[in-house]
Each structure stands twice: as C-alpha cells, then as structure tokens.
Amino acid sequence: MTTTKLTTSETLTRFYAAETAYIAAGGPGRAGFEEIAACLDPQVVLHQAPGLPYAGDWHGPEGIERxxxxxxxxxxxxxxxxxxxxxxxxxxxVTSRVRFVARASGRVLESRMVQLMSVRDGKITEIRPFYWDPAAVTTALQDP
Known part of the structure; x- marks a missing residue:
C-alpha cells in the first residue's frame, strides 16, 4: 500500500476541518481524534500563551488530544x-477571523488570531497561536 504525502495546504485544510468537527462534537467520546492525529507529526508541539485558560506546551499527538x-x-x-x-x-x-461560542455561557467571541506553524513532510510539527485579545477569551469562558 502506498501513501501520498499531502501538500502543506492540504494538511492545513484537513487539520482545520477536523479540529472544527471535533470541537463541535464536544471532544473525547463524541468524535474521533484520528482525523486530527493524521495531520500531526509524532513530535508536534502546541504552544499556548500564558494567561489563556489552556496555557502551556502540549507535546505529541497525545498532548494535542488532551x-x-x-x-x-x-x-x-x-x-x-x-x-x-x-x-x-x-x-x-495563518491569519484568521475566529468565532468562538462558549459551551457553558453561550457567549460569542469574534476575534483575530495569527498562528505560526511548521509543516514538514505533510505533518504539522509546531503550532504557536497568538490571540488578538487573550483577556476576551478568558472573559467569554467565565460563568454568566
């Protein structure tokens, strides 16, 4: 069986579609993580900025799944x-206008985000997102 390496653009398209579907389904137990994992290098690192509710470095596909x-x-x-x-x-x-809807409060947050990423051999090796207003993220997730 042969596998075809995805282009960087194809990898990103697949990753964002899988991420959107996974979040909408509620995460673990509701939708497979396999589509996201298929886009990730085994040594991938996601760096989330301090001050965010999900700050820190998340290592490997297992870390990204968490x-x-x-x-x-x-x-x-x-x-x-x-x-x-x-x-x-x-x-x-990657520059995006992003629309988040908080699960607990129903608050809607529309904002801008820039993501610096590395993709090698059709797999994402690093993700470093920058939110325009990290405080707005925290506020949107607070209890109503």
Missing part, C-alpha cells in the same frame, strides 16, 4: 473565518 479535550469542554464551536495562509517552505503563517 488540549482538544480542554477546548471541547470550553467551546461549543470554533469557526475559522476569512482565513489566509502564507506558506514559505515548512514555515506557515
């Missing part, structure tokens, strides 16, 4: 809108 579980508990939906990608070899800059 992170996605936290995101699935926090957010009812995450939509990446008006997304633009700049791809330069393995380095990627």
């Amino acid at each position: 992170f996605m579980a936290v995101m699935g508990e926090a957010w009812q939906s995450v939509e990446f809108l008006d997304q633009h990608r700049i791809i330069d070899g393995p380095d990627v800059v």
